[in-house]
Amino acid sequence: MNLQKEITLLPQPHTIRLERWRGTSSRPVKKTGKDPGGRPDEYRIELNEKEILLYASSGRGFQYAEQTLHSLEKKYGLAFIGMIEDYADIANRIAMLDLKRVVWKKEALLRHLHELAEWKINCCLIEYEDKFPYESLPEIRHPRAFAREDILEIAGYARDLGIELIPLVQCFSHWEYILRHSSYCSLREKTGSMQQGCPLNPAVFQLFCSMAEEVIALHQGIHSFHIGADEARLLGHCPACAEKMRREGKTALYGDYLADAIRFINGKGLHAFFWGDFYRHHDHLPQLRGLQCTAVDWAYSEKSARVKQVCFPRIQGNCAVFGTPETAVYSRFLLPDPETQTLFAFPHRKIVEADQIPVIGAGNITTPENILAHVTAAVECGSPGVIGTYWASSNSLSMPYSVYELRKSGTALLGAAAWNCAFEQQEKNTFFERFLQHAETKLQTPEELKFLHSLEHHFASQPGIPEKIPGDNPVSMKLKMEQSLAKFQHARFFDRQSYDFCDLSHLFNSTLEFNTGNHKCDFTDETLSFLPPGEHACCGIAFLLKHRILLYGRQCKATPHRENIRCNLRKCKAVSLIQSAVGGSADENGKWGEFRIRYADGNCYCEPLIQYDNLNAWYQPLPGRRVRIAVMESPRPSLRLGLHQFTLLNPFPEKELEEIELESTSDGVIALAAVTMISPHELNPELPDAVNTVDKIRRDMQKCGSSMERLLFSEVGDASAKELTGIALDSMKCQIDEMEQLLAFCGKNRGGR
Ligand SMILES: [Zn+2]
Structure with missing residues (x-):
C-alpha cells in the first residue's frame, strides 16, 4: 500500500513510498555517505527489516533526514518499510526577522530560530537595527540592545541549526533609528526628516x-550581507545632491553610493544583497556591473504568480492590464500568456535580470498567498532563493504591526512551499490546519490564523472593525470590545443645541487638493475631495464640514504657523477638532504642534499635539490613544485617507473663554476641517445604551489585558510588552472614560434606556 496520501509532514517530502510493517523490534539508524543525488539538500531514508539507512551528501542533508524521521515517528510511529526521497525546490529559503521597534527576548529569538530549522529554512536575514551592541556608536544602541555575548550565542546557535545568518544594516535609507539622535542630525539629507x-x-x-x-x-563564517537601500525617497534634496542629480541624474546619485557600499561588503569577502525597489522606476544600475550582489524584488500585494493586472509604475495609471496596447510594449517583462490571459506578477524581476544583475523575490509573511506567489515565481524562474519578510513596523518611529509569534505561520509556509512547492500549491487550503498539527503555537483554529493574517495591525486600533471575529486570543478579544463600542462611532450624545460649530470660513486657506492661494501642493499628490460637506457626528460629537480647509504648519510657505479661532460660547465643557497631519513630519518626540485654550482672565491651557495620542496622519489613518477616525475613504486598493477627531474636555469649564489657538511646532503641516464647542443641554433620546456597554467593556478589558500579557511576556521584553498592551487597550480605556465624563454632564441618566 502506498501511504503517500495518508502521511503529511511539514514540509511535505517529495516522495514517500512506505508500507505498514508488522515487525516490532527497534532498528538501528545508520548514516551512509552514498550520494542520494545533487538537488539542494537532497536526502533519502530507507527503512528495511534490519535497519534504517539515511543517505545524504552534506551535514544539512543528514540533519533534514533525521528531522523527517523524527516527525514521522512523532506523528505516525516508525512501523514502516519503504523509502522517502526528498530535496528542496529552492536552494536558499530565507526567513527575515526584523528586530526594530520592539525588544525581543533572546530566548524567544532562539526558539524561533529552532522553528525555522524545523521548517527546513536554511537562511535567516536578520535586521538588528538599534538592538545591536554597537561599541563605537553608543548613541545608536537601544538601552535594551543585546550584549555582545548574546549576538555570539545567537550566531552560534543558528550555525548549529544549519541556518546561515545574513545580517542587514541599512546603508543610508530608513535611518530613522540613527538620524533621530541630535548627534547625527548633520547627516540628514533633509533637515526635517529622519528617513x-x-x-x-x-x-x-x-x-x-x-x-x-x-x-x-x-x-x-557568514557568506552574505544585506545593505538595505530601499525607499530612498529623499534622493536629491540637499543642495549637493540636487546639483549632482541635475548634472548626472538620479541613477548616478543612487547607483554610485550603492556601488560603494557593495564594494565595501565585497571587500570583506561577502556577497551583498540590496532591496531592489529602485528598479521600479529605473532600468539600469550600470555601476553594479562586476560586483558580487543580488537585488531583492520585494512586492507584497501580489497574491498569485500569474495575474490579470499588476502594479507597474512605468505605464499610466501604474497598473498593467492583460491585453492593453501599453502592456504589449513591455511584454518581455510582463510575459503575457494568451491562454490564461494573465501577466507575470513580478515584472520588476525581469527588469533587473535584463540589467544583468542577479535577483530574488521577497514576499511578506503577513499574507500567505503572497508568500506562495513568490515561491511559485521563484521555482518557475529557477531562482536560487526566496525571502519571506517579517516586519515589526514600517520604520523605527512608527506603530508596531504585531509580534512575530502571531505571524510565524507565514514563515512556516515559506519553508514548506520553498521545499515542496507543488504540494503546497495543491494543498493551499489546508495549510493552516497542517501548521496547527505540526507547530507549537498559541493559536487554536485555522479560522483564527486566517483572520489574524488578514489584519495589518494586531495591537493598534483597526481603521474598520471586521464583522466576524473568530477565536479567543487577546487580539480577537480586543476587537470584540471595539466592535461593541463601534455603535457609538457615528452617534450624537446630546441634542443639537449642545453643539456650537466655530465659523472657520474666513480662515480657510486651502482647497481640498491642498492648494493654497497660487501655490500648488508639494507634499502630496492625494486629495481630501471625498470629504462629505454637511453635518456629521463622531463618537458623540457633531461637527460641520465645508468645501475648504485650514492648513497650518511650517513646512508650507503659504500657510500660517499659528491660527487663532474665535469662540461664540462664553463657556464650554469640551472642544472637539476634526484634523489630521497631512505633510512633513513631527519632531523626534512625535510632536506636531500645540492646541491652546485662552481664557478671558489671561490664563491659557496648552495641549501638545502628539502622533498616536491626540493627532494622527491622514495617510493610512489609524485611531490613536485619544484620537478617532472621523471620516475615511479608500480611493484605491491598499490606500486609505481620512481625518481624525480629538475631543478635549475643558480643564477649566467655569472660566470664560477668549479664543482657541492652534500652532505647528514641527516641520509638519496640519489640516483643520472643523471645530465644535460642546455645552451639553439634553441627552439625545435615540442614543444606544451606553451604561451597560461601558461596564461590560471595563470587565472584558481586564481579561484581555492579562491574556495579552501572557502572550507577550514570553516573546518581548517587559517594557515592550507593556507598550504593546497599552497600544491595544489605552485607546479604548480613554474612549470609555471620555464617554462617561461627557454623558455625566447631563445628570445621572448616562444614556441608558
Ligand atoms: Zn545630499
Missing part, C-alpha cells in the same frame, strides 16, 4: 562602514 542620510556626505558612508564592520565581526 535618509545624504549619500554625498562622506560621514554617512563612514558610519555605514563602521556599523557593518562591527556586525560582521560578530558573525564569523
Whole structure:
C-alpha cells in the first residue's frame, strides 16, 4: 500500500513510498555517505527489516533526514518499510526577522530560530537595527540592545541549526533609528526628516562602514550581507545632491553610493544583497556591473504568480492590464500568456535580470498567498532563493504591526512551499490546519490564523472593525470590545443645541487638493475631495464640514504657523477638532504642534499635539490613544485617507473663554476641517445604551489585558510588552472614560434606556 496520501509532514517530502510493517523490534539508524543525488539538500531514508539507512551528501542533508524521521515517528510511529526521497525546490529559503521597534527576548529569538530549522529554512536575514551592541556608536544602541555575548550565542546557535545568518544594516535609507539622535542630525539629507542620510556626505558612508564592520565581526563564517537601500525617497534634496542629480541624474546619485557600499561588503569577502525597489522606476544600475550582489524584488500585494493586472509604475495609471496596447510594449517583462490571459506578477524581476544583475523575490509573511506567489515565481524562474519578510513596523518611529509569534505561520509556509512547492500549491487550503498539527503555537483554529493574517495591525486600533471575529486570543478579544463600542462611532450624545460649530470660513486657506492661494501642493499628490460637506457626528460629537480647509504648519510657505479661532460660547465643557497631519513630519518626540485654550482672565491651557495620542496622519489613518477616525475613504486598493477627531474636555469649564489657538511646532503641516464647542443641554433620546456597554467593556478589558500579557511576556521584553498592551487597550480605556465624563454632564441618566 502506498501511504503517500495518508502521511503529511511539514514540509511535505517529495516522495514517500512506505508500507505498514508488522515487525516490532527497534532498528538501528545508520548514516551512509552514498550520494542520494545533487538537488539542494537532497536526502533519502530507507527503512528495511534490519535497519534504517539515511543517505545524504552534506551535514544539512543528514540533519533534514533525521528531522523527517523524527516527525514521522512523532506523528505516525516508525512501523514502516519503504523509502522517502526528498530535496528542496529552492536552494536558499530565507526567513527575515526584523528586530526594530520592539525588544525581543533572546530566548524567544532562539526558539524561533529552532522553528525555522524545523521548517527546513536554511537562511535567516536578520535586521538588528538599534538592538545591536554597537561599541563605537553608543548613541545608536537601544538601552535594551543585546550584549555582545548574546549576538555570539545567537550566531552560534543558528550555525548549529544549519541556518546561515545574513545580517542587514541599512546603508543610508530608513535611518530613522540613527538620524533621530541630535548627534547625527548633520547627516540628514533633509533637515526635517529622519528617513535618509545624504549619500554625498562622506560621514554617512563612514558610519555605514563602521556599523557593518562591527556586525560582521560578530558573525564569523557568514557568506552574505544585506545593505538595505530601499525607499530612498529623499534622493536629491540637499543642495549637493540636487546639483549632482541635475548634472548626472538620479541613477548616478543612487547607483554610485550603492556601488560603494557593495564594494565595501565585497571587500570583506561577502556577497551583498540590496532591496531592489529602485528598479521600479529605473532600468539600469550600470555601476553594479562586476560586483558580487543580488537585488531583492520585494512586492507584497501580489497574491498569485500569474495575474490579470499588476502594479507597474512605468505605464499610466501604474497598473498593467492583460491585453492593453501599453502592456504589449513591455511584454518581455510582463510575459503575457494568451491562454490564461494573465501577466507575470513580478515584472520588476525581469527588469533587473535584463540589467544583468542577479535577483530574488521577497514576499511578506503577513499574507500567505503572497508568500506562495513568490515561491511559485521563484521555482518557475529557477531562482536560487526566496525571502519571506517579517516586519515589526514600517520604520523605527512608527506603530508596531504585531509580534512575530502571531505571524510565524507565514514563515512556516515559506519553508514548506520553498521545499515542496507543488504540494503546497495543491494543498493551499489546508495549510493552516497542517501548521496547527505540526507547530507549537498559541493559536487554536485555522479560522483564527486566517483572520489574524488578514489584519495589518494586531495591537493598534483597526481603521474598520471586521464583522466576524473568530477565536479567543487577546487580539480577537480586543476587537470584540471595539466592535461593541463601534455603535457609538457615528452617534450624537446630546441634542443639537449642545453643539456650537466655530465659523472657520474666513480662515480657510486651502482647497481640498491642498492648494493654497497660487501655490500648488508639494507634499502630496492625494486629495481630501471625498470629504462629505454637511453635518456629521463622531463618537458623540457633531461637527460641520465645508468645501475648504485650514492648513497650518511650517513646512508650507503659504500657510500660517499659528491660527487663532474665535469662540461664540462664553463657556464650554469640551472642544472637539476634526484634523489630521497631512505633510512633513513631527519632531523626534512625535510632536506636531500645540492646541491652546485662552481664557478671558489671561490664563491659557496648552495641549501638545502628539502622533498616536491626540493627532494622527491622514495617510493610512489609524485611531490613536485619544484620537478617532472621523471620516475615511479608500480611493484605491491598499490606500486609505481620512481625518481624525480629538475631543478635549475643558480643564477649566467655569472660566470664560477668549479664543482657541492652534500652532505647528514641527516641520509638519496640519489640516483643520472643523471645530465644535460642546455645552451639553439634553441627552439625545435615540442614543444606544451606553451604561451597560461601558461596564461590560471595563470587565472584558481586564481579561484581555492579562491574556495579552501572557502572550507577550514570553516573546518581548517587559517594557515592550507593556507598550504593546497599552497600544491595544489605552485607546479604548480613554474612549470609555471620555464617554462617561461627557454623558455625566447631563445628570445621572448616562444614556441608558
Ligand atoms: Zn545630499
